[in-house]
Amino acid sequence: MPKKSTLISRLLKNILLFGSLFIILSIVMDWYRKPTAPAQFAEQVLYDIEQQPKVIAQLSHNKPMLLYFWGSWCQFCDYTSPAIQQLAEQGTDVLGVALKSGSDSEVKQYLAKENYRFATLNDPSGKFSKSWDIQATPTILIIKDGKIINHTTGLTSYWGLKVRLWLAEFTQ
Structure with a gap:
């Protein structure tokens, strides 16, 4: 033995x-799976499902923010979205993109049911996500001062994102 x-x-x-x-x-x-940002993405005015204007350059000014591509149909997003919500509750700016998840009212119902309160754009046709060359959900981009600092695709944990956000603080 x-x-x-x-x-x-x-x-x-x-x-x-x-x-x-x-x-x-x-x-x-x-x-x-690295996404490719469209030209002038940081200055573009985007409107969330509440019709509130969002500008990535402003959201990411001096502090990293998350651009989170997800789908209500995505099983990996079921695991990742609570971590995203927790980070949003702790003060991280989050802009979600609901990829092919239905109408604005369906996305609002889903967010309410799951108790997610981060700002979300609706991308019912996938056109916005395609302009970023998103190939998988979830895809999470960490953006600081209008520049993509880091990205990840697939299953991601709260602590994995927390470490990436912390590291992005030191990036210029």
Whole structure:
């Protein structure tokens, strides 16, 4: 029978190996799915479902903000959206984009049902998201001073976003 320390050593090596592979694969997938911002995106006046004007350059002035592409039909968004809401409650500016999630009233009903209160643009046809070359939901962009600092796609945790936002504070 193998020694207990040998089994623990193998287990730790396997965890390190598979953890490293997961991180590398995640980085490669994020690179492959990297969104492309449309020209002059930061100054464009966008209107959320409450018809309130939103300008990314203003929202991201001196402090990172999140541009969050999501869908009411997206199962990964079911996990990520509560983290986005929590960050919004803690003072992070968030602008959500509801991708192909129905009419304004359907998106409002969904947000109310889930108790999400972050500002949201409706993109019922996907035209706005296509202009950003969004290939997966959720896609989250961290923007500071009108520049994309970081992005991620797929399943994301609260702490993963919190660390990215903290790191973006030091970026110019």
